[in-house]
Amino acid sequence: MPRGKPKIAIFGGTGDLGSALAKKWAKKGYGIIIGSRSKEKATRIARSMRKELDVKSIEGFELAEAAKLCDLGVITVPYISHATTLKAVKKFMQGKILVDTTVPFQKEVTKVSLPKAGSAAIEAQNILGGGVTVIAALQNIGSHLLSSEDSIDAEVLISGNDEEAVNLVTKLIEDLGLRSWHAGPLENSAAAEAVTSILIAINKKYKRKSSGIKITSH
Numbered sequence: 001m002p003r004g005k006p007k008i009a010i011f012g013g014t015g016d017l018g019s020a021l022a023k024k025w026a027k028k029g030y031g032i033i034i035g036s037r038s039k040e041k042a043t044r045i046a047r048s049m050r051k052e053l054d055v056k057s058i059e060g061f062e063l064a065e066a067a068k069l070c071d072l073g074v075i076t077v078p079y080i081s082h083a084t085t086l087k088a089v090k091k092f093m094q095g096k097i098l099v100d101t102t103v104p105f106q107k108e109v110t111k112v113s114l115p116k117a118g119s120a121a122i123e124a125q126n127i128l129g130g131g132v133t134v135i136a137a138l139q140n141i142g143s144h145l146l147s148s149e150d151s152i153d154a155e156v157l158i159s160g161n162d163e164e165a166v167n168l169v170t171k172l173i174e175d176l177g178l179r180s181w182h183a184g185p186l187e188n189s190a191a192a193e194a195v196t197s198i199l200i201a202i203n204k205k206y207k208r209k210s211s212g213i214k215i216t217s218h
């Protein structure tokens with residue numbers, strides 16, 4: 001990991017959550033690589049972001065190339081493509097950190113549904129192997145909130161086993177304008193992934209646009 005700001009590849013950076021993260025981090029001075037299944041799509045979106053933000057530090061590449069060029073990766077693809085995307089970047093993510101934002105939704109998004117392994121993030125760790133440090137975060141923050149300049153009245157749970165990696169992800173999340181909590185080992189990502197279905201159920205029932213969570217203490 002470099003001493004300065006890491007170069008971040010966002011696998012799925014062409015989509016809703018990934019592009020919101022890309023723009024926020026680019027504005028904070030991080031080098032961003034948009035990773036896509038299509039190099040053409042990645043370069044087009046990266047060009048449009050550079051123009052919109054008037055920055056030079058956003059590039060676009062196909063998934064494996066994006067993994068090769070980054071210091072740290074973030075995965076923001078639908079659960080249906082989670083395993084395929086991870087397999088595409090596995091070789092070049094060895095020795096690096098992978099931040100997993102995935103909620104493993106099935107058909108009913110208001111119903112908690114977790115994979116047999118325990119969580120999407122545990123599945124990611126199993127696919128990538130011990131050479132990659134998987135940290136789970138950001139499952140409970142809507143992309144529409146991140147793409148706005150308004151402050152966000154919610155907090156982020158980070159699950160992961162490596163203290164140094166958790167500290168780095170904490171800093172990345174702080175640079176999104178969000179407070180986060182280290183919520184324990186990677187297994188605890190199951191709870192954060194499950195909470196998203198609860199928040200969507202609350203949004204539906206109480207006609208809220210974006211409910212969120214905050215940790216209280218006395």
Ligand SMILES: NC(=O)c1ccc[n+]([C@@H]2O[C@H](COP(=O)([O-])OP(=O)(O)OC[C@H]3O[C@@H](n4cnc5c(N)ncnc54)[C@H](OP(=O)(O)O)[C@@H]3O)[C@@H](O)[C@H]2O)c1
Pocket residue numbers: 011012013014015016017018035036037038041042075076077078079080081101102103104105138139140141142143144
């Ligand atoms: N959106 C949110 O508010 C939010 C909040 C918290 C967590 N998350 C999690 O973040 C992940 C991404 O959510 P999103 O809403 O940003 O997704 P999205 O916009 O629908 O898709 C993100 C990107 O994933 C790639 N992709 C790969 N396989 C795909 C497929 N089968 N169908 C569609 N796109 C595919 C596409 O990139 P290329 O075509 O360029 O490859 C697409 O631009 C999900 O796992 C979700 O649970 C989302």
